[in-house]
Amino acid sequence: xAAVTLLKTEGLRRxxxxxxxxxxxxxxxxxxxxxxxxxxxxAGKTTFxxxxxxxxxxxxxxxxFEGEDVTGLPEFKRVRRGIAYTFQITSVFPKLTxxxxxxxxAQSALTGGAGFGHGATPAAIEARAMEALTRVDLxxxxxxxxxTLAYGHQRLLEVAMGLALDPxxxxxxxxxxxxxxxxxxxxxxxxxxIATHATVLxxxxxxxxxxxxxxxxxxxxxxxxxxxxxxxxxxxxxxxxAAYLGGSA
Amino acid sequence: MSRAVLLHVGVxxxxxxxxxxxxxxxxxxxxxxxxxxxxxxxxxxxxxYTGLLSLGHALFFAxxxxxxxLSATYWGFTAPTAFxxxxxxxxxxxxxxxxxxxxTTGVAFMIVTLMFAQAGHLATLYFGDITRGDEGIVxxxxxxxxxxxxxxxxxxxxxxxxxxxxxxxxxxxxxSLLIVKRPIGRVLIAIRENEPRTLMLGFDSFRTKLxxxxxxxxxxxxxxxxxxxxxxxxxxxxxxxQYSIYPLLWTLLGGAATVLGPVxxxxxxxxxxxxxxxxxxxxxxxxxxxxxxxxxFFPKGILGTVRARWLPWLx
Amino acid sequence: MTAAVLALMALxxxxxxxxxxxxxxxxxxxxxxxxxxxxxxxHFVPGHPAVGFAAAFVGAPLVVGAVALGxxxxxxxxxxxxxxxxxxxxxxxxxILQQLALTFFGPDARPVQAPFTYRVVFPWxxxxxxxxFVVAAAVALLVGAWFVLTRTKLGLVMRATQxxxxxxxxxxxxxxxxxAAVFAVGAMLAAVAAVLIVxxxxxxxxxxxxxxxxxxxxxxxxxxxxLKGTMVAAVVIGLxxxxxxxxxxxxxxxxxxxxxxxxxxxxxxxxxxxxAPR
Numbered sequence: 039x040a041a042v043t044l045l046k047t048e049g050l051r052r053x054x055x056x057x058x059x060x061x062x063x064x065x066x067x068x069x070x071x072x073x074x075x076x077x078x079x080x081a082g083k084t085t086f087x088x089x090x091x092x093x094x095x096x097x098x099x100x101x102x103f104e105g106e107d108v109t110g111l112p113e114f115k116r117v118r119r120g121i122a123y124t125f126q127i128t129s130v131f132p133k134l135t136x137x138x139x140x141x142x143x144a145q146s147a148l149t150g151g152a153g154f155g156h157g158a159t160p161a162a163i164e165a166r167a168m169e170a171l172t173r174v175d176l177x178x179x180x181x182x183x184x185x186t187l188a189y190g191h192q193r194l195l196e197v198a199m200g201l202a203l204d205p206x207x208x209x210x211x212x213x214x215x216x217x218x219x220x221x222x223x224x225x226x227x228x229x230x231x232i233a234t235h236a237t238v239l240x241x242x243x244x245x246x247x248x249x250x251x252x253x254x255x256x257x258x259x260x261x262x263x264x265x266x267x268x269x270x271x272x273x274x275x276x277x278x279x280a281a282y283l284g285g286s287a
Numbered sequence: 288m289s290r291a292v293l294l295h296v297g298v299x300x301x302x303x304x305x306x307x308x309x310x311x312x313x314x315x316x317x318x319x320x321x322x323x324x325x326x327x328x329x330x331x332x333x334x335x336y337t338g339l340l341s342l343g344h345a346l347f348f349a350x351x352x353x354x355x356x357l358s359a360t361y362w363g364f365t366a367p368t369a370f371x372x373x374x375x376x377x378x379x380x381x382x383x384x385x386x387x388x389x390x391t392t393g394v395a396f397m398i399v400t401l402m403f404a405q406a407g408h409l410a411t412l413y414f415g416d417i418t419r420g421d422e423g424i425v426x427x428x429x430x431x432x433x434x435x436x437x438x439x440x441x442x443x444x445x446x447x448x449x450x451x452x453x454x455x456x457x458x459x460x461x462x463s464l465l466i467v468k469r470p471i472g473r474v475l476i477a478i479r480e481n482e483p484r485t486l487m488l489g490f491d492s493f494r495t496k497l498x499x500x501x502x503x504x505x506x507x508x509x510x511x512x513x514x515x516x517x518x519x520x521x522x523x524x525x526x527x528x529q530y531s532i533y534p535l536l537w538t539l540l541g542g543a544a545t546v547l548g549p550v551x552x553x554x555x556x557x558x559x560x561x562x563x564x565x566x567x568x569x570x571x572x573x574x575x576x577x578x579x580x581x582x583x584f585f586p587k588g589i590l591g592t593v594r595a596r597w598l599p600w601l602x
Numbered sequence: 603m604t605a606a607v608l609a610l611m612a613l614x615x616x617x618x619x620x621x622x623x624x625x626x627x628x629x630x631x632x633x634x635x636x637x638x639x640x641x642x643x644x645h646f647v648p649g650h651p652a653v654g655f656a657a658a659f660v661g662a663p664l665v666v667g668a669v670a671l672g673x674x675x676x677x678x679x680x681x682x683x684x685x686x687x688x689x690x691x692x693x694x695x696x697x698i699l700q701q702l703a704l705t706f707f708g709p710d711a712r713p714v715q716a717p718f719t720y721r722v723v724f725p726w727x728x729x730x731x732x733x734x735f736v737v738a739a740a741v742a743l744l745v746g747a748w749f750v751l752t753r754t755k756l757g758l759v760m761r762a763t764q765x766x767x768x769x770x771x772x773x774x775x776x777x778x779x780x781x782a783a784v785f786a787v788g789a790m791l792a793a794v795a796a797v798l799i800v801x802x803x804x805x806x807x808x809x810x811x812x813x814x815x816x817x818x819x820x821x822x823x824x825x826x827x828x829l830k831g832t833m834v835a836a837v838v839i840g841l842x843x844x845x846x847x848x849x850x851x852x853x854x855x856x857x858x859x860x861x862x863x864x865x866x867x868x869x870x871x872x873x874x875x876x877x878a879p880r
Contacts, residue, residue, distance in 0.1 A: 117489030146489040575697030
């Protein structure tokens with residue numbers, strides 16, 4: 039695949055009161071890659087991806103997606119263009135069934151978010167939702183209320199909702215947090231299959247997951263890009279080690 | 288046919304059969320209950336399914352009521368045209384109010400809707416030359432007679448009136464069921480449960496909520512127009528704050544976010560008020576007590592509880 | 603005149619919303635209850651009208667406060683002060699209080715005699731001494747409330763609870779007690795306003811709705827929950843209410859006012875004076 043730029047941010051800033059959570063980030067994402075964003079707590083990772091997904095408005099800077107400026111678009115329009123975000127704090131619809139959760143995502147993708155179901159039969163929605171649930175191995179629990187799922191399963195449902203949206207860019211915010219080792223193995227395999235037809239932007243603390251999965255890694259510190267490179271380059275980077283790896287890995 | 292559809296068809300058939308056994312008094316009460324159930328169903332689309340509590344639905348109800356009543360009185364509209372005018376006015380007003388009020392959320396939405404309805408109520412008093420305010424207007428008899436399929440229909444006829452009310456109720460139940468069962472129903476519930484997440488799934492929640500307000504307001508207006516034409520009277524009371532609270536009460540009692548709950552709630556509440564009228568003239572006291580008891584001890588309402596305990600498939 | 607009394611009433615509503623984050627739709631009925639109780643007390647206390655009035659001035663707020671306290675304990679607390687459930691419950695309370703007043707007090711409007719009828723005569727016009735007294739009393743009460751809220755430990759506790767319920771609890775503030783007290787005090791402010799106004803305006807079981815809506819207007823314009831904004835807004839609106847009714851009929855003025863305020867809430871959800879919530 040030729041190196042096509044999928045997403046680009048220029049001078050992206052976000053200030054909360056006196057604190058600059060993201061302080062001028064220039065960032066380029068190539069279509070098809072798995073990119074990990076790492077950094078110490080409070081480095082601005084979640085704010086950064088929230089800016090990309092549109093949950094938070096930037097103080098300054100621009101975001102370009104597929105060559106178009108999306109800085110001013112509300113989040114739902116960005117989702118329709120293909121930027122999907124799975125929440126760090128699990129945020130499925132607890133009272134709805136597992137199936138309805140996935141079906142919401144499926145019908146959004148199939149109908150362009152119209153909600154009324156134009157151009158999508160209930161059968162098509164069901165097929166797509168079930169396909170996503172099957173990929174995360176939750177198909178057998180389709181009638182269970184999502185809130186009664188075990189934590190790890192809720193995280194997987196969250197990923198399934200991301201899958202059913204069939205995004206061009208899937209943002210995973212700490213997807214393995216709270217998962218068991220076995221579940222993490224499964225998650226790594228799953229992410230590889232997702233990456234065959236989507237670009238993945240991953241915020242992750244677990245270094246094993248990052249090193250296994252990421253094509254490139256961006257290190258954020260104090261709201262700025264500290265380093266960027268392949269896993270091998272990042273591992274060898276002295277500045278990164280000082281700021282981050284030295285402490286925790 | 289699924290068991291849910293079967294159940295609703297059964298309920299409508301039961302209501303149809305009841306007209307042959309009821310006394311005149313109960314026959315009239317049931318006609319009234321059926322028309323007001325339509326109002327409650329409309330309210331429930333917004334409150335039960337979408338999770339938006341409007342404290343000003345009387346505005347929509349009164350819009351339909353006055354559009355039908357005034358056009359019949361002053362422009363000589365007959366019942367079908369006046370009814371259509373009521374629905375059209377309801378559509379326009381709910382679109383306008385929705386577009387403005389939905390810019391707010393939560394408590395502010397409740398207060399804004401309350402204030403719009405209050406302004407509407409005051410307007411019916413202010414234009415007393417036309418509406419005759421609290422005293423109201425009795426519709427001309429001619430407007431309630433119209434030709435249908437070659438025969439003359441007179442809405443003063445109790446039997447006809449009953450069956451037309453039943454038709455309106457059946458259609459409304461159908462619409463409600465359709466919305467709930469279609470993909471749009473799932474989105475409404477998603478907005479109720481977690482609006483930010485719904486946005487992050489790519490849904491334009493503002494437009495979806497506006498859709499809910501318009502459907503809800505238009506159904507309420509249809510109920511208002513039907514009330515005016517069926518009973519031949521329009522007055523300011525129908526625009527007052529009580530008429531914003533009634534559908535809330537009926538819906539809560541019968542079970543919010545169930546298709547038949549509002550109907551059941553309206554029926555039960557009418558009987559409660561009927562019973563209480565033997566003891567006190569302050570019928571609103573019953574309304575107040577039931578409201579407080581419901582939120583305290585019975586927040587799911589009758590059918591909501593039935594669904595949670597026994598019938599999870601109940602729409 | 604209206605401005606001062608309105609400010610008292612609105613302050614009560616704003617206090618409850620500010621600290622507890624709930625809207626008390628029954629606030630107008632506490633006002634009505636205050637007026638009706640004032641009538642009852644002054645009616646049954648013999649002697650000079652001033653004695654009856656003084657008794658009502660103390661007694662009515664206490665009665666209303668007790669009723670509010672009961673409602674908070676029995677209903678609102680059990681709802682966990684959930685905003686939506688609370689609004690529904692206070693609507694229920696509105697009907698209960700209103701209809702009980704109808705049952706026991708009757709449908710007629712009844713006057714309370716003013717404690718004195720001295721007329722203050724300025725060179726250019728005469729003015730009822732009682733009306734001046736009302737303004738002075740209301741202003742004194744407002745200043746008192748202001749002092750309590752901003753300068754005392756009690757006020758600090760309230761503001762802390764308003765700011766962050768969990769943290770306040772963690773710091774050992776008895777949040778439940780604060781809520782109960784705030785709700786009762788809010789109702790008592792409405793009752794005091796009612797006692798002051800009832801010699802001018804007669805007690806009636808339906809008198810609660812208008813001041814409730816006016817209070818809503820004040821509280822919204824002032825910024826939901828902002829006490830300072832509430833007071834400024836009350837004065838502005840109380841004065842402009844008089845001005846507006848010079849140009850329009852009272853009903854039209856009410857319609858325009860109501861619409862205007864709804865639009866304010868739409869355009870600036872935080873109110874004109876307050877900061878936007880969240």
